[in-house]
Amino acid sequence: MNIRNIAIIAHVDHGKTTLVDRILHTAKIFRDNQETGELLMDSNDLERERGITIFSKNAAVTYNGTKINVIDTPGHSDFGGEVERVLKMADGVILLVDAFEGPMPQTRFVLQKALQLNLKPIVVINKVDKPNCRPDEVHDAVFELFFNLDATEEQLNFPTFYGSGKQGWFNDTLEPREDILPLMDGILKYVPEPEVKEGALQMQITSLDYSSFLGRIAVGKVTRGSIRDNQPIALVQADGSIKRSRVKELYVFEGMGKRKVQEVLAGDLCAVVGLEDFNIGDTICDVETPEALPVIHVDEPTMSMTFSINTSPFFGKDGKFVTSRHLRDRLMKETEKNLALRVEDTDSADSFMVYGRGILHLGVLVETMRREGYELTVGQPQVLVKEIDGQKCEPYENLVVDVPEEFSGKVIDLVTQRKGEMLIMESKGDMQHLEFEIPSRGLIGLRSQMLTNTAGEAIMAHNFIDYKPWKGPIPGRNNGVLISKNQAPTTGYSIDKLQDRGSFFVDPGEDVYVGQIIAEHIKPGDLIVNATEGKKLTNMRASGSDAATNIAPKIQMSLEECMEYIQEDECIEVTPKSIRLRKVLLNEEDRKRAAKQAGNG
Known part of the structure; x- marks a missing residue:
């Protein structure tokens, strides 16, 4: 059977998962009357809530007698580890680019990985139905990006398709149509069949699946030979040690699920059940001639x-x-x-x-x-700070900000305060496109300030470049915090009286404890306050006037915003029901003592 293995890569939010939806529908893996919903591959609750892909997933469709294994990858640079390892299973990539935004930092990162693995690229320019889109300019920018990443002659000669995943069409010209058949034909035409080497079994485990019924499942691509149900195998681990094991069950991907089979030949992706103590990167080999494949290298954490x-x-x-x-x-x-x-x-x-x-x-x-x-x-x-050639070095990132023209001055000001250097400034329609090189430290807490200063209009993206010399101190948060003095529920009466001191993170009636951060101070420096005091009721008539207090609703911060907000002597308490900010040392005397020691030290 003919097989094509293709990964879909792009910057976050350029439409990968929607494209996978279209491929699944075109291959008719659902009944005509079946309710399927949108973004079928984002099965995890967190992915659906945030609208981003976090874990890479596989699906398989059959089109014109050819099996196409489709791998959906995350677009966010923080999940680059997922992308790096699943590209090992593919023979070609679809690079998806937004017709308005063009290639973004993340596009560069994933494309570089794909070109290094010598994968055949197909470029798809998505969202050509958007106003202000510029597909021809974007096509030139993509070509320039390939050239800058030292693509080979063959890779530079990439086919391009245009279309709109939302409207459900892709074509090799800008002419709209009803379906995505030209792209499906393009996959069969341009993506090479898997290269199959002669010899005994070799399969690298590139991802893990888990089922409460079957336990841990190893997923990967068979690169040589074939693997059979109940076959004894050797598992070669990263340190070179060899374990013997046996295949209990074998599955191949079909549609959104898996199908049990007796044998899988080289070139196909499969899932193996029954192996003990394996890790990603291990190689499943023939018992007689165990030969390991090169270990998967993943970039270091930062x-x-x-x-x-x-x-x-x-x-x-x-x-x-x-x-x-x-x-x-x-x-x-x-x-x-x-x-x-x-x-x-x-x-x-x-x-x-x-x-x-x-x-x-x-x-x-x-x-x-x-x-x-x-x-x-x-x-x-x-x-993470490293010492390179006796010099203290820190990670640097490439930061891209698209912002309406009137806010560009504020953005440049914010980034330069945090030791960022501007590299590019150009107009894209009504927007200014700014590119900076900035230490990773400078990005912590930048997003919320950027959104506040640009009325929520800034679009920012960043990805890791390299380690470079340390840039010196970067100013942290300007304002101090208000800290709770005692443990009790807060009262509307107290919060109302303290509103001119800061913006609150808690509502009246919420339980707080000593040392909990309950508000942001309007000035630098921390302040300990009592937000739990009730109103002293002198006579019956005055007790009703408490309802007249106008209390601003509390500031709601997501977990990532809290992580960016806190300073060194603060931490976040995370429980299934709540997220609270607090000082590391809850007792004020302990904090004073620690500050004194730090001063003396």
Whole structure:
């Protein structure tokens, strides 16, 4: 049977998952009357809520007698670890580019990985139905990007398709039509069949699946030979050790699910059940002649955060898993499938150092754990500093901001305060397109300030470039915070009196504890306040006037915003029901003592 393995790569929000929907519908894997909904591949709750792909997934369709394995990948640079390893399963890539935005930083990152693996590219310029779109200019920009990334002659000669995933058509010209058949024909024509080498079985495990019924499932592409049900195999691990095992069940991908088979030949993707203790990157080989494939290399993490058990007075109220053993087991389990994540023990048995690709990467992990019933405290994200040739170096990122012209001055001002350097400034329609090189530290907390200063109009994206010399101190948050003086529910009466001191993160009637951060101060410096005092009722008549207080609604911050907001002496208490900001040391005397020691030290 003919096979094509294709990965879909693009910047976040350029339409990958919608394109996969169209491919699934075109191949008629659903009944005509079946309710399917949108964004079929984003099956995880978090992905649906945020509208982004976090985990790469596989689907398979049959078109004109050819089986097409489609791999949907995440577009966010924080999940680059997912993209790097699944590209190993593909023989070609569809590079999707927005007809208005053109190639973005993330497009460059994933395309570079694909070209290094020598994959055959097909360029699809999506969203040509948008007003102000500029498909011809974008096509030239994509060609320039290929050229800058040292693409070969053959890769530079890429076919281009235009269309709109939303309207459901793609064509090799700008002429709209009813379907995406030209693109499907293009996949069969331009993507090469898998290269099959002669010899005994070789298959690299590139991702993990889990079923409560079957346990851990190894997923990968058979690069040589064939794999059969009940076959004894050798598992070669990253350190070179060899384990013997046996295949219990074999599945291939079909539609959105899997189908059980007896044998899978080289070139196809498959899922193997029954292996013990395997990791991503291990090679499944023939028992007689075990030969390993090169180990998957994933870029290093650039950020770290301390995860520790919840030590607040409200400990154990919401969560099911609250001990350090629970926390450790869960983090270790995560490192098995999340390749870009590393976990290390610290001096304290209750806390762990977790290294990841960025705030979103770590934030998604915390959010997932919270939904599973874990309680934990997370500290301020720190960038990883390296010493290169005796010089202190830190990670730098390429930051791209598209913003209406009248706000461009404010954006430049904000970024330069944080040690960013402007590289490019050009007009794109009514928008100004700005590109900067900025230390990763400068990005922490930048998004919320940027949105405030541009009335929510700025679109920013960034991705890691390299380690460069340390840029010196970067100013943090300007304002201090208001800290609760006692433990009790807050009252509307007290909050009303304190409103001119700051903006609150809590509503009246919410339980707070000593050392909890309940508001942002309007000035620098922290202030300890009593927000739990009730009104003294002297006579019956005055008791009703309390309802007349006008209290501004509390500021709602997402988990990532909280992570960007906190300073070094603060942390976030995360439980299944709430996210609270607090000082690391809840007692004021302890904080003063620590500040004194730091001053003396």
